[in-house]
Amino acid sequence: MLIINEREIQTTYGMKEAMHDVEQILRAKAEDKIANPHRTVIEFPQHSASVLYMPSADLVNEMATIKTVTIFPDNPAIGKPTTQGVILVTDAKNGEHLAMMNASYLTRLRTGALSGLATDRLARKDATVLTVIGTGAMAFEQVLGVLAVRPISKMLLVNPTTTKAEHFKERLLAFGIDENIQIEIMDNVSEAVSQAHIICCSTRSNTPVFDGNDVKPGTHVNGVGSYLPHMREMDFTFIQRCSKIVTDDVAGVKEEAGELIHANEQPDWSFDDLHGELMDVIVGTADGRTAENEITFFKSVGAAYFDLAVAQGVYRKALEAGIGIEVEV
Numbered sequence: 586m587l588i589i590n591e592r593e594i595q596t597t598y599g600m601k602e603a604m605h606d607v608e609q610i611l612r613a614k615a616e617d618k619i620a621n622p623h624r625t626v627i628e629f630p631q632h633s634a635s636v637l638y639m640p641s642a643d644l645v646n647e648m649a650t651i652k653t654v655t656i657f658p659d660n661p662a663i664g665k666p667t668t669q670g671v672i673l674v675t676d677a678k679n680g681e682h683l684a685m686m687n688a689s690y691l692t693r694l695r696t697g698a699l700s701g702l703a704t705d706r707l708a709r710k711d712a713t714v715l716t717v718i719g720t721g722a723m724a725f726e727q728v729l730g731v732l733a734v735r736p737i738s739k740m741l742l743v744n745p746t747t748t749k750a751e752h753f754k755e756r757l758l759a760f761g762i763d764e765n766i767q768i769e770i771m772d773n774v775s776e777a778v779s780q781a782h783i784i785c786c787s788t789r790s791n792t793p794v795f796d797g798n799d800v801k802p803g804t805h806v807n808g809v810g811s812y813l814p815h816m817r818e819m820d821f822t823f824i825q826r827c828s829k830i831v832t833d834d835v836a837g838v839k840e841e842a843g844e845l846i847h848a849n850e851q852p853d854w855s856f857d858d859l860h861g862e863l864m865d866v867i868v869g870t871a872d873g874r875t876a877e878n879e880i881t882f883f884k885s886v887g888a889a890y891f892d893l894a895v896a897q898g899v900y901r902k903a904l905e906a907g908i909g910i911e912v913e914v
Contacts, residue, residue, distance in 0.1 A: 589686040589899065589909040597902045600729045603691075603698035603895050610643075610894035611702075611864040618645045621890045624837075628813075633658055633789075635813070641889035643897065647677040652688050652892045658789055667722050668692060672896045684900050684909070688892065691899065693726040695891045699833050699863065700807040701730025703883035704783060706866045706873035707831065708805035712782035713738045718774070718795065718818075719788035719810060720744040720753035725760075727785040727807060732762060739767045741777040775799045786810055786818045793844070797823025802878035808844070809885045816843040819882070824848045828879035829860040831871075834888040841886045 613619050624639040634657040642649040654670030661667060670688030675681070704712075708731075715737045717724055721744075731737060740757075744750040750770045757768065771777040778784060778799040788794055788810040797820045800806070811818045824830070824844065832838040838845055839856055848854045863883065865871035874881060903909045 586682055586912055586914050587684040587900075587903060587909040588912055589684060589903050591687040591690045593903070593908040594687060594690055594899055597906050597908060598694075598895070598899050600694065600698060600701065600726070600733050602898055602902070603694045604701050604730070604733060606894040606898040607695055607698040607891055608702055608867060610890055611867045613643065613645065614890060615864050615868045615870075618643065619890045619893070620644055621888060624889055626813075639887075639889035639892060641893040642677055643893060646897065648893070648897055649675040649677045650889070650893045650896045652692075652889060652896075654688055654692055672892055674896050674900050682914070684896075684903070686896060686899055686909075688896075691892065691895045692887075693723055695895045696723060696809050696885060696887060697726025697728075697730035698895075699730070699885050699891065700727050700785065700809060700883060701733045702867065703807060703831060703863055703885075704731050704805060705734040706863075707829065707881040707883060708735060708783050709803055709874065709877060712805065714741070714780055714782045715739070716741040716743065716771075716777045716781035716784045717753075718743045718777070718784065718786045720750045721787065723787035723809060724753065724785065725756065727787055727809065728757065728762075731783055731785065731807075735783065737766055737783075740769070741780060742768065742770045743774050743777050744770075747772075783807070788818055789816060790818055791816055791843075793820035793823075794818050795823075796820065797826055800826065800880055802880060805874075805881045805883070807883045807885070811843045812841050812886045814841060814843050814846050817847055819844040821848055821851060821854070823882070824854060826880050827882045828876070829872075829874075830858070830882045830884065831860050831863055831866055832883075833863050833885040833891070835859065835862055837886045837888050838884055842884050845884060
């Protein structure tokens with residue numbers, strides 16, 4: 586079995602590769618070539634934490650994966666990352682377990698790739714102002730996904746802890762994003778939202794993180810933070826104002842997207858009002874943006890076949906580049 590660590594993955598596999606592989610898996614899913622059983626989530630309320638088990642299989646390439654990911658938000662206080670995960674890659678032709686790889690970076694990367702693909706189809710082509718609400722672990726790749734598809738010239742960072750936002754800014758600059766992008770740290774959420782052409786939210790908030798009335802026409806919003814029924818990053822006002830709501834996976838959203846579950850309980854909105862899945866927009870069975878003043882929303886809770894996409898990509902890269910360590914198990 587090949588063991589591949591996070592550093593090795595980061596040196597060989599980035600946003601460009603992830604967006605390509607995730608788009609291909611969406612196209613395969615549209616042709617019923619992907620098996621994706623329900624994931625299992627075990628909650629540990631005493632730690633506000635969750636453990637997720639996520640299996641999937643590519644029925645054409647005959648590869649299967651299962652990801653185990655843990656989300657422990659209090660971990661930074663003990664010097665451990667919030668999100669930790671591994672992916673097991675299995676040859677579905679003979680049952681051989683081919684590789685075990687770190688999944689923490691890949692989880693963030695495939696989620697950023699999804700938002701990048703959604704932004705490319707749903708945001709205005711002339712969008713230049715990005716507001717980032719929440720500068721935790723998931724936010725960095727969200728920014729990279731948007732930067733891959735839109736000419737951002739101004740970025741507004743909003744986080745309850747200002748020092749965390751400052752560190753996020755420093756990390757972006759150290760990564761090598763365009764130094765001409767103006768980056769500001771904002772205390773006023775309303776002002777940051779009202780200036781935005783694109784908004785990325787990646788928080789674990791149980792209450793809405795902005796007022797839906799502050800979103801101006803023509804804005805696109807990516808929401809990836811709330812992934813349990815009691816979590817809500819968006820208020821009902823925002824949901825009502827959306828022209829198109831696109832999800833990464835409808836089945837997952839109906840069980841886990843708190844803001845949409847809440848909206849579905851109101852008298853004048855239901856899951857039938859969803860525009861479709863990102864898969865539908867990618868293959869052309871559903872429209873992307875069709876008017877400049879539309880407010881669009883991409884809601885992502887994740888699904889195992891997105892991990893399958895990037896894990897297969899990393900495994901191919903590892904064989905080409907000769908990275909990883911072979912072990913006998």
